[in-house]
Amino acid sequence: MKNINFSIPAHKVTAIVGPSGSGKSTIFYLLERLYQLSEGEILLNNININEYPLDEWRKQIGYVMQESGLMAGTLEENLVYGIDENYEIKDLEYAASISNSSQFISKFESKFQTQVGERGVKLSGGQKQRISIGRALLRDPNILLLDEATSSLDSESEFYVQEAISKLIKNRTTLIIAHRLSTIKNADQIIFLDNGVITGIGKHDELVISHEKYRYFVQTQSFD
DSSP states (O other): OOSOOOOOOTTSEEEEEOSTTSSHHHHHHHHTTSSOOSSSOOEETTEEGGGSOHHHHHHTEEEEOSSOOOOSSBHHHHHSTTOOSOOOHHHHHHHHHHTTOHHHHHTSTTGGGOBOOGGGTTSOHHHHHHHHHHHHHHHOOSEEEEEOTTTTSOHHHHHHHHHHHHHHTTTSEEEEEOOOHHHHHTOSEEEEEETTEEEEEEOHHHHHHHOHHHHHHHHHTOOO
């Protein structure tokens, strides 16, 4: 990353786009404090994020990865993983409903006690992503990091996942590593990264006019 500087508007959607290796995931890792900054700072409401205890900071964040992070165990265990607060069955049902998981969970004989297998092998790709979204919803985070979860899904699964994401992001500060033009066009702000440098910030229509490489990406649908 080289001299990057940007602001994330609260309760809005910011899409991060750019070629492979441009630094999109690095921004997520820095926000999660998986990496420490060598210089500069990240502020939340003018407070350096390093001033928050690490566990308190990460409780504010929901992260849905491109590869769903499921583990061997039940659906319930995967939904509540990392959640300290007490929960009830109605909380699981609500998360399943919003994440569009209720329909397939209801078909399992053991419902939320269904074993998913190592890395969720007994579920389809779309089902695994919806469980990951349900987990993020149960955390009720202030900040959402979405490494857009639909790039490897078939069209039907993508529809259900996109619908779940649209419910999840309401009234939350959301950053999306974006691969789909539909996601990018609907973002409140787009940041274009190229080789560790921000080369453009704006809305879709603005960047189509002012940013040659963004315009090329749109024309070729080759967002990486």
